[in-house]
Amino acid sequence: MTENASSVPDARHQIPLPAARRGRRKSLTAWLFITPAFLFYAAFVLVPLIMSLYYSFLRWDGIGEARFHGLTNYITVLTDSDLLQIIGNAFQLVLYFTIIPVGLGLAVASAIRGQMNGRFGMATRTILFLPQVIPLVAAGIAWSWMFASTGLVNQALKSVGLSSWVKGWLGDFVWALPAVGVIGAWVLLGLCTMLLVTGITKIDTSLYEAARLDGARPWHEFRYITLPGLRQEIGVCITVTVIAALASFDIVYISTQGGPGITTTVPGLEIYRLAFAHRQVGLASALAIVLMVLVLLSIAPVQWFTRDKK
């Protein structure tokens, strides 16, 4: 493959260019390599982001004339009880999306504590990754059916004699949000488990042997060897799952449409509704900016705790 690079025979005898000129040429080449990507990024991410910021100070229905609205939209986002509940819903989803996969993943990883090889390992990886491969929409449809009144969840409850628990889970004012949380947990469970199982094999096994000789209990091993050793992987899992929860849209749109009432509405869905159904582009944009900042603020400490202190 490298032949072509050297197939320019005269070039190697070329007199080197003066350093300054070469430097300038190098930075020109750099720009040629970077600019196409940057143009796409600027056109479809940076410009829209600036427009979002601009819209967020307007009162605009998307058609007629826009009027400057100051900080009113932001004040509405941070004081309106419905919008606060919607933002709160996203943070409640974090509990399910993050704690269930990370908790179960840690349990499995510390129980296996070793590479999963052979057919069993391969089957495990394949199956556990399925939810990552299918569209979230499909996960939403599958679980809408699981939680339906004649679905598997109710069927299982009946079969163990808990008929009084039978309900249409996604239509229930109390249970719809936890049910949506379970869907997200199901999607993220395999990814987190596999990340943690892989991470634990990198921990030096002699640490565990030494701890056992010192008479450490399993809990102490977990607390003082496994958890610190997995710090980075746990950080990755938390980052991925928190973003998935705060920026969720697909699952909610498919399984509940945000209902009943607004009990399962999340910011992503509300932005969509405000901008395209209620024609409140300014308010939608303010919520969009707030969502972006909330994601950044939630991720920053996780990154700081899990990456730098190694």
Next chain:
Amino acid sequence: MKSATTNTLLARALIVLLMAITLLPFLSMLSAALAPAGSYPNGLQWPADPQWGNFVRAFEVAKMDQLLLSSGLIVLGVVPVAVLLATMAGYGLAKLTTDKYKWLYLAFVFGLTLPFEAVITPLYYEVRAMGLLNTRFAIILPLIGLYMPFGVYWMRAHFLNVPQDLSEAAQIDGATRWTEFWYVQVPLARPAIMSLTILLFLWTWNQFLLPVVLVQDPMQRTMAGALGAFQGQWGTDIPLLCAGSLLILTPTVVIFLIFQRQFVAALMQGAVKG
């Protein structure tokens, strides 16, 4: 020793349980998909008379052939361009710039955690102004831009690990940066490019928000977007809905099973680096 074996047994039991939880929704959908059309099936109950014909009907109703074509076209429009641009920029940022241009890299990285919802409203007006609303380009062009933070981050990380000697050797041989890029760097970057391609393929195929907002006609959408429309139309016919959903997710699952190893590696690295 004894505790070690009980531990392994416990671990296996836990994993089997996780696998069962993962598979149950699919099995439940399959059993519902085989129930008589329009009936109200039960959660998980193998029907006495499996109606495999439901899949044929779902194929026709969902116009699966057209959907595959549409999704395929969108993937072909997005993935090669996005991978090429990200690889070029990753190389440029890793090998051709000094610390003075760190800000440029940080500008890309800033987009890593950006929720698509944060830009979807202006994107709608932008795409409308370009006259591309309700065409596949409404999905293709923005997605290329939205993938740049991850793509550039990913490829730059790869090129940072390539020894500097390599490009110096190519330079001494008189290669231009362009020939060095194509004949030295790209072949070496094949694993990183492969993983990026897999991830972008999956994300494009499964993209939902952009099609829902920017494209009305399900036949111009991605698979995931079309599935949303299918649910809206047939949501009450559970056997048909389940059959259609299973059909729509079959292509990715088949590709996943074929390239299982690469997919798992890509998804795990993707999570770690992202």
